[in-house]
Every structure is written in C-alpha cells, then in structure tokens.
Amino acid sequence: MSSILLTVQTDDQAVIEAVAPFLRDEFNLSSLAANPGHLDPHFWSRVTELGWMTATLDEAHGGIGFDLVQDMLLNREYGRYLAPVSLLSTALGIRLLARRGVALPSGLRDGSERIGFAAFVAGGRTGSTLTGEVHLVDANAQYFLIADHGGAALFWRDALSQMTAVESLDPTVTLARATLGRAAATYLPADDGALPTRMQLLIAAQLTGIALAASDMAAEYAKVRVQFGKPIGAFQAVAHLCVDAAVRARASDAQVALAAIASRDAWGDAELQVAASALLAGSAAFLAGTNNIQVHGGMGYSAESGAHLFLKRSVLLKRLLPGIAASEAALLRRREED
Amino acid sequence: MNFEFSAEDNAFRQEVRDWLVANALREARPRGGRPMREFDLEWQRRKYRGGWAGLSWPQLLGGRGLSLIRQMIWYEETARAEAPGLGCLSIALNHAGPTIIGRGTEQQKAFHLPQILRGDVVWCQGFSEPNAGSDLAGIRLAGRVEGDSIIVSGQKIWSSHAQVADFQELLVRTDPTLGRHKGISWVICDMTSPGITVRPINTLAGDQHFCEVFYEDVKIPLASVVGEVNDGWRVAMMTLANERGGTTLSHAAELGRVVDRLIALAHERTDANGRPMVKNEAIAARLMEHRAEAAALQALTYALISGDQNEAKPGSNAAVTFLFFGELLQRVRVTGLEVLGTGAIELSPEAEPWTRSWLADRMMVIAGGSVQVRKNIIAERILGLPRNY
Numbered sequence: 001m002s003s004i005l006l007t008v009q010t011d012d013q014a015v016i017e018a019v020a021p022f023l024r025d026e027f028n029l030s031s032l033a034a035n036p037g038h039l040d041p042h043f044w045s046r047v048t049e050l051g052w053m054t055a056t057l058d059e060a061h062g063g064i065g066f067d068l069v070q071d072m073l074l075n076r077e078y079g080r081y082l083a084p085v086s087l088l089s090t091a092l093g094i095r096l097l098a099r100r101g102v103a104l105p106s107g108l109r110d111g112s113e114r115i116g117f118a119a120f121v122a123g124g125r126t127g128s129t130l131t132g133e134v135h136l137v138d139a140n141a142q143y144f145l146i147a148d149h150g151g152a153a154l155f156w157r158d159a160l161s162q163m164t165a166v167e168s169l170d171p172t173v174t175l176a177r178a179t180l181g182r183a184a185a186t187y188l189p190a191d192d193g194a195l196p197t198r199m200q201l202l203i204a205a206q207l208t209g210i211a212l213a214a215s216d217m218a219a220e221y222a223k224v225r226v227q228f229g230k231p232i233g234a235f236q237a238v239a240h241l242c243v244d245a246a247v248r249a250r251a252s253d254a255q256v257a258l259a260a261i262a263s264r265d266a267w268g269d270a271e272l273q274v275a276a277s278a279l280l281a282g283s284a285a286f287l288a289g290t291n292n293i294q295v296h297g298g299m300g301y302s303a304e305s306g307a308h309l310f311l312k313r314s315v316l317l318k319r320l321l322p323g324i325a326a327s328e329a330a331l332l333r334r335r336e337e338d
Numbered sequence: 339m340n341f342e343f344s345a346e347d348n349a350f351r352q353e354v355r356d357w358l359v360a361n362a363l364r365e366a367r368p369r370g371g372r373p374m375r376e377f378d379l380e381w382q383r384r385k386y387r388g389g390w391a392g393l394s395w396p397q398l399l400g401g402r403g404l405s406l407i408r409q410m411i412w413y414e415e416t417a418r419a420e421a422p423g424l425g426c427l428s429i430a431l432n433h434a435g436p437t438i439i440g441r442g443t444e445q446q447k448a449f450h451l452p453q454i455l456r457g458d459v460v461w462c463q464g465f466s467e468p469n470a471g472s473d474l475a476g477i478r479l480a481g482r483v484e485g486d487s488i489i490v491s492g493q494k495i496w497s498s499h500a501q502v503a504d505f506q507e508l509l510v511r512t513d514p515t516l517g518r519h520k521g522i523s524w525v526i527c528d529m530t531s532p533g534i535t536v537r538p539i540n541t542l543a544g545d546q547h548f549c550e551v552f553y554e555d556v557k558i559p560l561a562s563v564v565g566e567v568n569d570g571w572r573v574a575m576m577t578l579a580n581e582r583g584g585t586t587l588s589h590a591a592e593l594g595r596v597v598d599r600l601i602a603l604a605h606e607r608t609d610a611n612g613r614p615m616v617k618n619e620a621i622a623a624r625l626m627e628h629r630a631e632a633a634a635l636q637a638l639t640y641a642l643i644s645g646d647q648n649e650a651k652p653g654s655n656a657a658v659t660f661l662f663f664g665e666l667l668q669r670v671r672v673t674g675l676e677v678l679g680t681g682a683i684e685l686s687p688e689a690e691p692w693t694r695s696w697l698a699d700r701m702m703v704i705a706g707g708s709v710q711v712r713k714n715i716i717a718e719r720i721l722g723l724p725r726n727y
Contacts, residue, residue: 001344002344005644006644008339219723223723234724235726242721243661251637251658255630255637257339260339261340262341276634280631331630332616334598
C-alpha cells in the first residue's frame with residue numbers, strides 16, 4: 001500500500017513532545033518580550049544534556065539518530081517558540097565535525113560552549129579560503145558556522161578580528177560585525193556534506209514554525225478582543241488578515257514536510273523542493289508576522305505584546321538562508337518531459 | 339511522515355500513462371456550443387471504453403472505485419499528457435452523479451448513472467439565482483407540489499453549459515413557509531421539458547460558458563426529487579462536498595503544468611533587446627515564487643489525502659487548498675501577460691493560451707464561492723472566528 005503521510009503521525013508527535021513542553025516553559029512570549037536578551041544560564045547545558053544538539057548523530061556518535069524529517073519537526077518547534085537561533089548552528093556544526101571525524105571539543109560536549117551563525121556582509125569565499133566582513137548572530141559564541149551554497153565551514157572566534165557590537169533588529173540575539181581573516185580549517189564542500197541544503201531546509205522549518213505561531217496568535221486575539229460590541233474577528237477585514245496568514249502558513253507547513261521527505265529520501269527534485277520550501281516559508285513568516293501585529297492594533301505596536309518578535313526573527317532567518325543563487329536556478333529550470 | 343507509492347500504484351500510473359498515450363484526444367477542444375459538447379462526450383466515451391469512466395464512483399455502479407491516491411495519479415498523468423479534462427461533463431461526473439449515488443432512488447440510479455458514464459448526456463447546474471449567489475440559501479425558484487408533480491416557475495443564472503445540457507440538477511423552493519435552509523428540494527430537471535428557456539450569457543472571455551434559465555410552469559415529476567422533498571439543502575451540501583475532492587486534485591496537477599509551460603515560455607520569448615524574459619529579474623522573481631507556490635499547492639493536496647487513502651472524504655484543509663489555488667492561479671495568469679510582452683494585447687491563436695486563459699480563469703476566484711466567501715468560511719470553520727457574514 002502507498003504511504004502518503006504528509007501530516008503529523010503518532011511517532012512524529014513524539015518528536016514534537018520531546019521538545020515542545022520544555023520550550024513552552026522556557027520561552028513564554030511575554031517574558032521574552034519583557035527581557036528579550038535573557039536566557040537561563042543553564043539553558044545550553046540543559047539542552048545538551050537532553051541530547052538536542054546531537055539528536056541527528058547516530059548512536060555510535062552519541063546521538064539519537066533522528067532523520068531529516070524529525071530534525072525538521074524539531075526546528076519547526078524551535079521557530080514556533082522563538083528558541084535561540086544558535087540551537088540550529090550548534091547542531092549543524094556538531095554534525096559537520098562528526099562528518100569530518102573530528103572529536104567534539106569538551107565545551108560542546110557539556111554545553112559550556114556553543115556555535116553561532118556567521119554570514120558574510122559582502123564578498124566571501126574564494127576556493128577554500130574564507131575572508132571578509134561577517135555578521136555574527138550570537139556574538140558570544142565560541143565557534144561560528146558559515147555556509148554558502150558551495151559548502152560550509154566552522155571556525156573558532158580566534159579567526160576573527162575587529163569585532164564590533166551592532167544593535168540587532170531581532171532583540172533576542174547578540175549581533176556583531178567582525179572580519180574573518182584566515183582560512184577556516186573545516187570547510188566542507190556541499191557535495192559530500194549536503195550541509196547548506198540541510199541548513200536551508202531547517203531554517204525553512206523554523207520560519208514555518210514562526211508563520212504557524214504568529215497566525216495562531218492573530219486568530220486567538222481576534223476571538224477575544226472586543227470592539228464595537230463584538231470580537232474583532234467578526235469583522236471581515238480582520239478575519240481575512242488572519243485567514244491570509246493561516247493559509248500561507250499551512251501551505252508552507254505542507255511544503256517543508258514534503259521537502260524534508262524529498263531530501264531525506266534523495267528524490268531527483270529534492271533541491272527544487274527545498275528551495276521552494278525556503279521561499280515559501282520566508283514569505284509566510286513575514287506575512288504572518290506582519291498581519292499578527294496588525295490584528296493586535298496598538299498592542300501589536302507595543303514591545304510588550306511580543307508580536308513583533310516573530311516578524312523580526314523572520315527577517316533574521318531569511319538573511320541566514322544560504323546560497324540562494326543555486327536555488328533560483330532550480331526554481332527557474334525548464335522541466336524536461338520526464 | 340512519509341511519501342511513497344506502492345509498486346501497485348506505480349504500476350497503475352504506468353497503465354494510465356500508456357493508455358493516455360494511445361487514447362488521449364489530440365485535437366484542440368472547440369470553444370463552445372455543440373462542437374464542444376461533442377468533443378467532451380467523445381472523450382468520455384473513449385474513457386468509458388477504456389474503463390476510465392467515473393474514477394471515484396463505486397465499481398458496483400459502473401465506476402472505477404479509485405482511492406484518492408489513484409485519482410490523484412490519474413489527474414497528474416492527464417495534466418502531464420495534456421489530455422482533456424472533464425469539460426462540460428464535470429457537473430454530471432463530479433456533482434450530479436455522486437449525489438444520485440448517495441441519495442437517489444434505485445430507479446434514478448438505473449436510469450441516469452449509465453448514461454452519464456457512457457458519455458450520452460450532459461448535465462448542468464441550477465443552483466444560483468439573480469438574488470442568491472454566494473448566499474445560496476436565499477433561492478426563491480418556486481416549486482409548487484401538485485399531485486405527483488412539482489410545477490416550477492422562476493429563474494436560475496450562472497448555469498454552466500445549460501445550452502447544451504440534457505439534464506439539470508435543480509434547487510427549488512418547495513415550501514416557502516419553512517426556514518431558509520428548509521423547504522428546498524433537489525430535483526432532476528429534464529432540459530427538454532416544455533416551459534424552459536435557456537439564454538446564454540456572453541462572458542468577458544468571449545465565450546458562452548454560462549446561461550440564464552427561465553422556467554414557466556415547468557412540470558417535474560415528484561419521482562425526480564433526489565432525497566426527500568424539502569431536504570434539498572442537505573442534498574446540495576453533499577454535492578458541494580463532492581466537488582471539492584477530485585476537483586482540487588485536478589486543479590493542483592494542472593496548475594503545476596501551467597507554471598512549467600510559463601517558465602518554458604519565459605526561456606523562449608525575448609524582450610525588445612533580444613534578452614530572454616527569464617533574465618528579467620522582476621519576471622524571474624515572480625516565476626520562482628510561482629513554482630515554489632505550485633509545489634506547495636501539490637504538497638497541500640498530498641496533505642489533504644494523507645491517511646485518507648481509501649475514502650473520498652477530504653478534510654477541512656480542502657477549503658484552504660481551494661483558496662490557495664484560486665489566488666495562485668490569478669498571480670500566475672498575470673505573470674503570463676508579462677512574459678507575453680507585446681503579445682498581451684492579442685487573442686490570436688499563439689497568444690490566447692495566456693491572454694484568453696487569463697480572462698477565463700477569473701472564474702476560478704468567483705465560481706464555487708468567491709475568494710472572499712472562501713475566506714469567510716475558513717475564518718469560521720477552521721480558525722474558529724465568529725461568523726462574520
């Protein structure tokens with residue numbers, strides 16, 4: 001019998017339940033809004049202990065052996081709760097080290113150290129040499145992961161100079177600019193790592209989580225906020241803002257699931273499916289973030305509501321999507337008669 | 339989560355593909371009138387002979403009894419082969435037939451179902467009225483029960499292909515004293531009955547897709563009521579639910595192909611400077627979005643049939659998918675005009691697959707519930723917002 005299961009099944013639910021209750025407690029939106037830079041000092045050691053950072057490694061490497069679909073589900077939850085962006089960079093970086101056969105530094109093993117994202121402001125890689133000005137998304141991290149469509153590299157903060165703090169659009173992250181001045185030792189070309197594609201998919205999953213959370217939040221508020229004697233969701237102009245956001249979020253959700261399966265199972269059009277999911281998720285998160293603020297009206301404009309955090313995170317994550325050019329080619333390719 | 343076709347389903351796909359190569363009608367479908375009717379009936383007859391009539395209909399009643407997965411495979415393959423769709427037979431095959439199967443008498447089934455499957459008859463719909471469009475429960479077409487007949491007087495509108503139809507699925511108000519949703523009956527109307535006048539409506543796309551239908555003391559036997567007298571609203575809702583399943587699958591498959599063709603066109607056509615349209619950044623950006631969105635539409639349909647493989651029982655996301663489809667198709671059609679460039683002012687044979695289709699496809703955001711009504715329904719039934727209309 002065919003197995004067309006694009007919706008969450010019982011075993012998928014177990015993956016979600018493994019992280020969602022913890023994230024719900026840890027990243028309550030009003031606390032996050034009140035103190036966006038704050039993070040439980042034990043957060044990294046706790047999630048490391050829980051095995052989140054090594055979830056996709058096989059058991060021989062101390063992991064759980066989560067496949068790409070399960071990783072997608074994890075990241076969708078990370079997005080939904082606006083969990084730290086470095087959860088993804090750390091997990092991806094650890095995977096990169098494992099694939100290189102490099103033993104994990106003790107700091108990554110116990111969660112006292114983490115890996116942040118770096119992304120070129122302009123310019124970038126030549127061959128296997130990485131130089132130029134970069135954004136550091138978690139400036140206090142000890143290591144950084146940088147990826148483009150050709151591959152990915154991991155470097156220690158030692159490789160950076162002229163680090164300058166920059167006020168971040170997304171207040172939950174500590175942003176800096178710095179100059180990356182030497183070749184990174186662990187640059188892994190995409191063809192044997194597939195890391196950039198994985199990163200693209202997992203960022204799409206986080207963006208999808210944002211789209212779902214923000215569109216849910218908009219609909220819930222429209223049910224309880226009363227004006228002119230009725231819930232504002234009874235006005236079509238408001239209801240349709242909620243619907244537009246929800247429809248894009250659901251489309252993105254279906255696409256990121258299909259892309260995860262396509263990529264895991266190495267379909268011929270996996271690259272196109274992943275590129276489609278990234279494009280869809282970026283616009284879904286941006287729309288849901290925007291509409292959620294609008295539905296909240298004045299409250300949405302306030303910092304206190306936290307509605308703005310979804311929109312800001314969506315801009316940050318879109319910026320981190322690696323290697324758009326090759327994805328563009330995949331999306332514009334003529335489809336030969338197959 | 340998983341996505342894998344069984345060996346049997348893959349073999350089925352190959353069977354469909356081979357059959358379509360050998361049997362799909364290759365000539366262009368006439369744009370209207372009797373030639374169009376004949377074309378659509380001929381295609382149905384071929385499918386009947388090949389065993390492909392009534393894909394979702396139960397096998398006991400002469401259908402193919404296909405699971406949603408296999409229906410989807412059929413639609414993907416027909417889109418790929420650019421084989422004809424149901425054309426003016428969609429009401430018979432997707433609405434009227436399934437309604438008669440669900441609620442009709444044995445006599446109604448025995449008389450009507452084989453004719454539909456064989457490709458002998460065309461059906462049209464008589465639901466909307468001048469004052470009951472989106473608000474369908476507002477219908478007023480009078481049906482006076484007299485002895486063993488219903489005497490029908492009044493008007494219907496937006497009845498697709500009524501000028502070439504043999505039968506009509508007709509909603510009449512048989513008891514105006516009951517509530518809006520009560521007192522309606524679903525009847526089979528023989529279009530050759532005395533007292534019926536059909537007046538085609540010219541559309542903005544230059545065809546005559548729809549008609550007005552006028553009824554002057556038209557006598558319809560009570561034996562032609564499907565379901566109970568005054569229970570027509572519930573019968574009609576079932577009809578509309580039927581429309582969503584297969585139609586959504588075929589829409590998604592066809593839209594994917596339209597985007598493929600548009601991208602191919604953008605590679606071929608050049609702007610005034612001889613540069614391929616696909617190199618125009620604004621156009622390229624839109625084409626990428628369309629392809630991504632067409633992929634997502636497919637994914638939505640896969641999600642729709644997930645875990646529901648043997649039952650034609652689409653979930654609530656059907657409304658989401660239908661809305662997403664309608665809005666996406668409009669965006670794709672507008673990009674089609676841009677890619678066409680200077681050709682956008684023509685309805686020539688070369689241009690009309692993009693220009694006339696752009697016009698014709700406006701129907702897809704109006705018929706079957708305008709996108710605004712679709713949004714109201716999603717707001718209420720899926721998001722749980724208060725009813726706003």
